[in-house]
Amino acid sequence: MRTLTEHLSQYAAYHRDTRNVxxxxxxxxxxxxAIAALSSRPAWPVFSGAFSLTPAAILFALATLFYLRLxxxxxxxxxxxxxxxxWFGHGIAAQSTMLxxxxxxxxxxTGWVFQFVGHLRFEHRKPAFVDxxxxxxxxxxxxxVELLSALGLRRDLHVAIHAGTTVTR
Structure with missing residues (x-):
């Protein structure tokens, strides 16, 4: 398994333009x-209805385990x-089906439009997930990591993942 720095460095190579970031x-x-909201239905009651299990809960739990391992x-x-x-997704899922x-x-x-505008207009490179x-x-x-670095936290990691990457604009 790749290290945290390896994963983030590879991703950073596709995100050199600050406007794209x-x-x-x-x-x-x-x-x-959106994924949280859309995957918060259906909800299956567990422990006599004390807790609801949703695809979102499973998805986010697995993703969190991946992040914790890194x-x-x-x-x-x-x-x-x-x-x-x-929590946000649960609130949206409680609304009418149309809403x-x-x-x-x-x-x-909207999120994907922002992503592709960043890559097509500013980065001029395909998104990292394509490869x-x-x-x-x-x-x-x-x-x-970008937000933490802007707050002065994890600067060492930020420097490491951008080493060898030319940041533009």
């Missing part, structure tokens, strides 16, 4: 929230993101 800071959270502190950060996303679908699909499409599907999981982690 900016589109991802908007697009990726929209996609994650790096415990970032994995905990992604667990918070996963929990907040699942649930409109919000979920609308956010999903390695694991890029779909690394994208949210990359955004977390």
């Amino acid at each position: 900016a589109t991802h800071i908007i697009g990726i959270p929209l996609i994650v929230l 790096d415990l502190p970032l994995g905990f950060g992604m667990a918070i993101v996963a929990g907040a996303s699942a 649930w679908l409109a919000i979920g699909v609308g956010m999903f499409v 390695d599907v694991i890029g779909l999981l690394i994208g949210p982690l990359f955004i977390l």
Whole structure:
């Protein structure tokens, strides 16, 4: 299994233009929230209805295990993101079917529009997941690292993943 730095470095190579990264800071959270919303139905009651199990809960639990295996502190950060996303998705899934679908699909499409605008207009390179599907999981982690770095945290990791990558604009 590749290391955290290897995964993020490979992803960073597809995201050298700061404008493309900016589109991802908007697009990726929209996609994650849309997936949370759309996969929060159906909900199966467990433990006599004390808890509902959804495809979103399973998906986010598996993703969180992957992140924790890469790096415990970032994995905990992604667990918070996963929990907040699942909570949001649960709220949207409780709405009428029409509203649930409109919000979920609308956010999903809007998020991908931001992604592709960033790659086609600014980066002029295909998205990372085209060459390695694991890029779909690394994208949210990359955004977390970018945001933490902007706050002065995990700067060493940020420098390491961008080493050898020329940042433009």
